[in-house]
Amino acid sequence: MVDFFSQIINGLAIGNVYALLAIGFALVFGVANLINFAQGSLFMLGGYLTFTGVSYLGLPLLPAALLGILLTTGIGVALDWACLRPIQRGPRIAPLLATLALAVIIDSTAELVWSPNTQGFPNPMADQAWTVGNAFISAVDLLILATGIVCIVSLTLFLKYTWTGRALRATAMDPEAAQQMGVNVAAMRTLTFGLAGLLGGIGGVLIGLYYQSIWPTMGIPFGLKGFTAALLGGISSIPGAIAGGLLLGIFESLTSGYLGSLYRNMVAYSLLLLVLFFRPQGLFGARGLDALGGAQAAAGMVPSTSLMASAFSPVTSRIYTLAGWPALAVLVLAVLYPFVADRTWEHIGTLAAIFSLLAVSLTVVAGSAGQISVGHAALFGVGAYTAALLGVACDLPIELLLVAAGTMGAIAAIACGVVAVRLSGHVIVMATLASGLILHSVFLSWIDVTRGPMGVRGIPPPSVGLLGGFSITDNAGHYWLSLAVLALALFLTGRLLQSNVGRTWRAIREDRLAAVAAGVPAVRYLLMAFAVSGFLAGAAGALYAHLLAFIAPGDFFILASFIVLTMVVLGGLGNLTGAVFGAVLLIVLTEVLREFGEFRMVAYGLVLLLAIMFRPNGLLGSK
Amino acid sequence: MPPTRPTVTDARLVVDRVSKRFGGVAAVDQLSVSVAPGELMAVVGPNGAGKSTLFQLINGVIRADNGTIRLNGHTLTGRAPEAIAALGVGRTFQTSRVFPALSVWDSVRVGQTVSLIGGTPSRRRFDPVTEIAAALLRPGGLKRRERALDEQAEATLKLFGDRLWPRRHDRADSLSYANRRRLEIARALVDRPSLLLLDEPTAGMNPTETNELADLIARLHAEHGEMSIILVEHKLDVVRNLASHVLVMDRGGRLAEGSPDDVLADPRVVEAYLGRRADGSAGAEQTT
Ligand SMILES: Nc1ncnc2c1ncn2[C@@H]1O[C@H](COP(=O)(O)OP(=O)(O)OP(=O)(O)O)[C@@H](O)[C@H]1O
Ligand SMILES: [Mg+2]
Numbered sequence: 001m002v003d004f005f006s007q008i009i010n011g012l013a014i015g016n017v018y019a020l021l022a023i024g025f026a027l028v029f030g031v032a033n034l035i036n037f038a039q040g041s042l043f044m045l046g047g048y049l050t051f052t053g054v055s056y057l058g059l060p061l062l063p064a065a066l067l068g069i070l071l072t073t074g075i076g077v078a079l080d081w082a083c084l085r086p087i088q089r090g091p092r093i094a095p096l097l098a099t100l101a102l103a104v105i106i107d108s109t110a111e112l113v114w115s116p117n118t119q120g121f122p123n124p125m126a127d128q129a130w131t132v133g134n135a136f137i138s139a140v141d142l143l144i145l146a147t148g149i150v151c152i153v154s155l156t157l158f159l160k161y162t163w164t165g166r167a168l169r170a171t172a173m174d175p176e177a178a179q180q181m182g183v184n185v186a187a188m189r190t191l192t193f194g195l196a197g198l199l200g201g202i203g204g205v206l207i208g209l210y211y212q213s214i215w216p217t218m219g220i221p222f223g224l225k226g227f228t229a230a231l232l233g234g235i236s237s238i239p240g241a242i243a244g245g246l247l248l249g250i251f252e253s254l255t256s257g258y259l260g261s262l263y264r265n266m267v268a269y270s271l272l273l274l275v276l277f278f279r280p281q282g283l284f285g286a287r288g289l290d291a292l293g294g295a296q297a298a299a300g301m302v303p304s305t306s307l308m309a310s311a312f313s314p315v316t317s318r319i320y321t322l323a324g325w326p327a328l329a330v331l332v333l334a335v336l337y338p339f340v341a342d343r344t345w346e347h348i349g350t351l352a353a354i355f356s357l358l359a360v361s362l363t364v365v366a367g368s369a370g371q372i373s374v375g376h377a378a379l380f381g382v383g384a385y386t387a388a389l390l391g392v393a394c395d396l397p398i399e400l401l402l403v404a405a406g407t408m409g410a411i412a413a414i415a416c417g418v419v420a421v422r423l424s425g426h427v428i429v430m431a432t433l434a435s436g437l438i439l440h441s442v443f444l445s446w447i448d449v450t451r452g453p454m455g456v457r458g459i460p461p462p463s464v465g466l467l468g469g470f471s472i473t474d475n476a477g478h479y480w481l482s483l484a485v486l487a488l489a490l491f492l493t494g495r496l497l498q499s500n501v502g503r504t505w506r507a508i509r510e511d512r513l514a515a516v517a518a519g520v521p522a523v524r525y526l527l528m529a530f531a532v533s534g535f536l537a538g539a540a541g542a543l544y545a546h547l548l549a550f551i552a553p554g555d556f557f558i559l560a561s562f563i564v565l566t567m568v569v570l571g572g573l574g575n576l577t578g579a580v581f582g583a584v585l586l587i588v589l590t591e592v593l594r595e596f597g598e599f600r601m602v603a604y605g606l607v608l609l610l611a612i613m614f615r616p617n618g619l620l621g622s623k
Numbered sequence: 624m625p626p627t628r629p630t631v632t633d634a635r636l637v638v639d640r641v642s643k644r645f646g647g648v649a650a651v652d653q654l655s656v657s658v659a660p661g662e663l664m665a666v667v668g669p670n671g672a673g674k675s676t677l678f679q680l681i682n683g684v685i686r687a688d689n690g691t692i693r694l695n696g697h698t699l700t701g702r703a704p705e706a707i708a709a710l711g712v713g714r715t716f717q718t719s720r721v722f723p724a725l726s727v728w729d730s731v732r733v734g735q736t737v738s739l740i741g742g743t744p745s746r747r748r749f750d751p752v753t754e755i756a757a758a759l760l761r762p763g764g765l766k767r768r769e770r771a772l773d774e775q776a777e778a779t780l781k782l783f784g785d786r787l788w789p790r791r792h793d794r795a796d797s798l799s800y801a802n803r804r805r806l807e808i809a810r811a812l813v814d815r816p817s818l819l820l821l822d823e824p825t826a827g828m829n830p831t832e833t834n835e836l837a838d839l840i841a842r843l844h845a846e847h848g849e850m851s852i853i854l855v856e857h858k859l860d861v862v863r864n865l866a867s868h869v870l871v872m873d874r875g876g877r878l879a880e881g882s883p884d885d886v887l888a889d890p891r892v893v894e895a896y897l898g899r900r901a902d903g904s905a906g907a908e909q910t911t
Binding site for chain 2: 511
């Protein structure tokens with residue numbers, strides 16, 4: 001029997017950790033005006049550094065934890081100094097992508113250093129618990145509650161009563177005014193990132209104690225929940241963040257108590273989407289996060305909704321594209337490629353074509369329409385599962401499977417898009433991330449259909465209806481099939497981007513407020529962008545499933561989304577030639593660096609980070 | 624002689640006891656005003672009087688707390704900005720909002736969305752799927768319609784002499800400040816709105832440019848007899864030359880209303896508004 005009271009205590013304990021993370025988000029959002037994806041990674045580091053202090057240096061838990069938290073604080077400050085400050089004047093998308101890249105770099109470095117496996121976290125209080133009436137209260141719960149309350153109270157007192165705290169709040173409200181009043185805004189920024197690192201580190205230690213284990217990707221779910229808590233509270237308010245954290249903790253604890261812990265994450269992510277959909281300003285907040293930038297934008301405070309624009313100077317670059325005859329010449333060369341490539345390189349060529357298609361799909365929605373999606377691999381997965389399951393169940397030509405997979409991809413994309421199109425800039429990223437995670441957990445847990453973590457095996461080779469049901473079994477055949485689909489997709493997408501539809505997408509990206517004032521139904525056009533993008537991603541998924549003959553949920557996790565995003569940014573957002581170029585480059589690079597396989601994700605993260613810092617418009621220029 | 628005020632039935636725009644508060648500030652407070660077809664009304668008033676907020680309320684970027692706004696008999700309050708634009712409201716923004724990375728040509732073509740795909744009050748010509756299919760296949764009917772729109776866009780750009788047309792392939796963010804304002808006006812004008820809202824169109828322009836734009840507005844007013852224009856303007860000589868009717872706002876409400884000569888001589892107006900500009904440099908002040 002689940003006891004209500006113990007669930008509440010438990011929820012309050014976990015909620016305290018969410019509140020700490022949420023405060024980190026809120027502080028950074030207020031002062032630096034960005035959503036810090038690396039917040040979850042700092043949290044993970046807090047846990048791991050403490051673990052290292054205990055297990056490798058033989059320190060007792062308390063000093064190890066203090067050392068770990070201190071280091072995390074320092075890393076938080078260092079990240080800002082080294083990576084975020086230099087791009088402050090760049091396009092508005094730069095800090096967002098940079099923190100995303102940092103998160104990937106930190107998480108995958110942690111996997112390299114401490115192994116991808118879950119590690120036991122020392123907990124001297126593991127067995128101490130009491131029963132009060134029916135309720136079960138553990139020492140860890142009490143410790144978390146106490147630590148959380150001490151942190152929150154001292155932070156609140158600090159912000160409220162010290163000069164520095166007041167200066168920090170002033171900076172968060174209006175950096176320019178604060179600067180004029182003599183506040184050292186740069187120092188406040190450092191302090192903010194330090195505090196965010198500190199709170200993240202403390203949270204990591206507490207969660208380590210709570211679960212008695214830590215794992216390198218733990219930053220993703222906890223980061224997202226911290227963000228959910230911050231959002232519930234209105235994202236820029238500290239009391240709101242605390243209330244949001246506690247509410248989320250209790251809610252989650254009750255659902256996992258009464259429905260089963262399988263649903264814990266799904267419920268939390270769905271709650272995030274619901275809040276984003278119905279009350280993007282949070283339960284308590286009033287600050288406009290809505291897509292038009294609210295009244296603020298109308299009053300001229302937000303000069304452009306384009307993420308590629310900078311608040312400081314126009315961002316322009318030379319744009320390289322291939323079209324017409326040169327494009328046809330490249331296509332001919334690509335068709336001839338299997339005659340010079342061996343079987344391995346034919347396979348790599350096929351992967352490059354499939355990922356090019358996926359990159360084209362992402363560049364439509366993220367580049368042309370300006371809606372950065374980090375849940376894209378899930379749409380790819382929807383297509384792959386559709387084609388795989390249909391292909392296993394009945395004997396259908398690949399053309400039909402491509403259309404079916406594309407259609408399902410489009411439907412899933414519209415479902416994700418419905419939430420995203422009401423939001424602006426950085427918040428869209430969180431919404432698409434949550435949708436991607438929800439779809440991923442559907443792949444994982446809808447075992448009757450997807451066969452869960454086992455994956456779908458024995459997907460038959462594609463049979464081409466146009467060639468009288470010819471069945472493709474060799475690598476060159478797969479390559480030509482993927483190339484044909486890619487070429488067709490490029491031709492059609494290129495035409496679409498040049499039409500009124502593409503122009504309207506770019507207008508919405510550049511200034512959504514001006515676009516709607518000019519009569520553009522922005523939501524309709526954005527959903528069209530999501531649908532087109534989802535269709536292409538779904539088709540790419542179908543090719544992928546039939547190429548590998550085996551798919552599993554792991555193929556469609558966030559990291560895959562991140563890789564595609566890197567390809568697109570590297571090539572130049574909104575530039576079809578760039579998308580293909582970025583995809584081919586990254587796939588070939590992966591192959592060349594095969595021996596360093598484990599470093600792959602770190603390398604992708606670095607590629608993205610460097611691209612943002614030094615060529616935010618990508619190698620071929622964004623359009 | 625001031626024109627007789629339109630009654631509620633024959634007015635183009637009727638603003639009826641509309642209010643909007645921002646926290647403690649009543650930006651627009653129980654304001655009522657109406658505009659006749661083909662009328663050019665100027666709205667003046669000190670900084671913070673609520674002039675821009677009135678525009679945001681008319682075009683639906685901000686929702687009114689209470690009161691109603693009607694255009695040609697359609698209720699605007701509660702509709703989305705794109706639906707209001709489709710009903711015939713074109714506007715510019717005080718801090719000019721152009722599409723930075725779009726070319727001048729594309730920016731103006733975006734202003735024709737309603738003509739191309741339809742919308743309130745007519746039905747849409749395309750559902751999303753046919754629109755994508757049409758964009759890919761470009762059937763003859765669509766080509767013809769686009770050609771007509773191209774001509775319309777060209778004519779609109781050429782209204783501005785050689786300011787915009789020769790630069791039609793340039794990015795909007797490469798334009799000068801004055802040209803961005805012109806581009807915004809072109810975008811608002813190109814789909815032939817029945818009500819054009821211009822929020823300080825001459826701000827930041829030198830006297831020559833100001834006169835040129837004032838001449839253009841006068842020409843538009845004369846040529847498009849049916850189009851009503853509301854002009855927010857701090858430069859009072861521009862107001863005197865262009866407007867047949869002036870609304871003076873202060874603290875969200877109506878301070879005075881009437882013909883330019885009467886209103887601008889009203890002692891209350893002089894005190895609330897001109898008093899701060901007694902140095903005579905009417906309109907030299909830049910507002911932000
Ligand atoms: N988005 C907003 N949030 C809060 N207050 C606002 C907002 N927009 C306008 N206000 C306030 O409403 C009042 C009216 O502002 P509005 O911009 O309409 O004035 P205005 O007459 O256009 O002035 P100006 O001549 O400076 O353009 C001002 O006090 C302003 O501070
Ligand atoms: Mg104004």
